[in-house]
Amino acid sequence: MFSDNVNKYLKIFIMSAMLVLGSIQIYHILTNFSTQWYWLLLATIYTVTINDIFVHRIVSHKMFPINTKSIAYKVLTFLASSDQGYSPVKGMTMSHNLHHIHSDNGPEDVMNWRHHWYSTTIISPIPRKDVKPEDYEAYAERQRKKYKDIFNDPWTKFCARYQNEISLGVFGVLYLIAPVILFNVIFVGRVLLSVMTGLAGFAGHVKNFPGSYRNHNTNDTTSNNMLFHLMFFGLFAGMLQNNHHGRPKAIAPNSRWWELDTSLPIVKFLKFAMEKRT
Numbered sequence: 001m002f003s004d005n006v007n008k009y010l011k012i013f014i015m016s017a018m019l020v021l022g023s024i025q026i027y028h029i030l031t032n033f034s035t036q037w038y039w040l041l042l043a044t045i046y047t048v049t050i051n052d053i054f055v056h057r058i059v060s061h062k063m064f065p066i067n068t069k070s071i072a073y074k075v076l077t078f079l080a081s082s083d084q085g086y087s088p089v090k091g092m093t094m095s096h097n098l099h100h101i102h103s104d105n106g107p108e109d110v111m112n113w114r115h116h117w118y119s120t121t122i123i124s125p126i127p128r129k130d131v132k133p134e135d136y137e138a139y140a141e142r143q144r145k146k147y148k149d150i151f152n153d154p155w156t157k158f159c160a161r162y163q164n165e166i167s168l169g170v171f172g173v174l175y176l177i178a179p180v181i182l183f184n185v186i187f188v189g190r191v192l193l194s195v196m197t198g199l200a201g202f203a204g205h206v207k208n209f210p211g212s213y214r215n216h217n218t219n220d221t222t223s224n225n226m227l228f229h230l231m232f233f234g235l236f237a238g239m240l241q242n243n244h245h246g247r248p249k250a251i252a253p254n255s256r257w258w259e260l261d262t263s264l265p266i267v268k269f270l271k272f273a274m275e276k277r278t
Contacts, residue, residue, distance in 0.1 A: 008127065010164045015084050015125035019194065022187035029188070039184040040192070041233065047189030048196075048235045049266055050079050055086040057237060058270060059150065060096040061248045065276035068153040072273035081159040082170040083186065085122060085193050088160035093147040094140065098131060100248060101139075103220035104205055108133045113202050123194040123201070149276075196236045199228050204241030215255040216246025226259065234260035 029036040054076045057063055066073055080087040095110050102108035107115040110131050119126040133139065144151050151157075159166060174182035203209045205221050212223035222242040229239035237244050237253035244253055251271070254261040 007164055011084065012125045012127070014164060014167050015190075018084060018187050018190045019125065021183060022189075022191035025183045025188050026191055029184070039188060043185050043189035044192055044232055044235055045266075046185050047083070047085065047193045048232070048263065049270075050076060050083055051086040051193055052196075052236055052238060053263055053266055054270065055080050055089055055092050056096065057253075057267070058274075059089055060092045062146070063249050063251060063267075064271055066149065067274055067276040068149050068156065070274040072270060074155050076270075076274075077156055077159050078166065079170075081163045082167045083190065083193075084163070084167055085190060088156075088163050090150060090156050090160040093150050094143050095131075097143065098133070098139070100245065102133070103218070103222065103245060105220070107131060111201050111205075113205065123198045192232070196232055196238060199225075200236070200238030200241050203228060204238060214242045216242055218242060218245045220245060222246075224259070230260065234262040235266075237261075237263060 026040075029039050059066065068074075077089050080089055086092050099109050099111040102112075104112060104114075106112070108131055110116065110128070116128050118124070119128050171182060171186075174186070203212065203225050204223060206212070207214070207221040207223055209223055209225065211227055212225045214223050216222075222245045224240045224242045226239075229236070232239065240253045240255075240259060243250075243255045243259070246255070247253075251267050252261050252264050253259075
């Protein structure tokens with residue numbers, strides 16, 4: 001177990017290494033695109049499934065009641081912790097709703113690029129300053145009640161507490177037995193996540209961004225961009241940012257028939273695998 005200070009700097013080191021090594025691999029893939037293109041697809045599917053579909057849409061937005069004892073939940077929580085993306089799950093459930101409550105409205109919006117341009121703790125390893133609105137304690141108590149099963153789950157707490165150790169362990173094992181997966185899927189996926197999140201946070205929060213449009217009359221500047229959405233194979237719901245803010249718990253993020261959603265089969269499978277049934 002590392003101390004808090006060591007954990008902080010170790011997290012910065014791990015994230016930096018992932019972004020650097022992943023960027024190098026992306027360069028190699030792009031320069032050999034005709035024979036290596038499929039790695040970009042696999043990396044996108046992996047990182048979107050772990051981070052956006054599972055941690056973001058299913059868990060933080062409570063798309064459906066989750067059985068925290070299910071194997072699917074435990075595996076995805078573990079993988080999300082090693083990924084250093086939207087994880088840890090416990091942290092995401094505490095912080096992400098601030099983005100929707102205060103969308104585009106000051107620093108309380110944890111994804112507001114106008115205030116947190118240097119980092120959203122996802123697009124770069126630079127830590128963001130703690131964001132605590134005046135009513136933070138009341139907000140935090142609401143979150144603890146809302147996500148009672150998540151906050152009380154021993155496995156979720158373990159993965160949050162030992163995130164760096166999990167990352168190093170997973171990376172070490174994969175380096176020995178499957179380095180191509182480590183570099184071409186996990187590290188490349190981590191870079192792609194930063195690119196997707198950066199685009200969603202910036203272009204998705206500029207009302208008149210070129211090529212963007214709005215379907216929902218939300219109280220923010222969110223917009224959809226089909227070009228960016230298709231660039232990531234129609235998997236990443238964040239590129240339909242206005243749709244997401246208009247219907248954050250929706251199983252399918254598309255509001256119009258022509259808004260391609262290739263994430264739906266993954267969502268339905270995870271719903272089958274981890275939904276809490278009464």
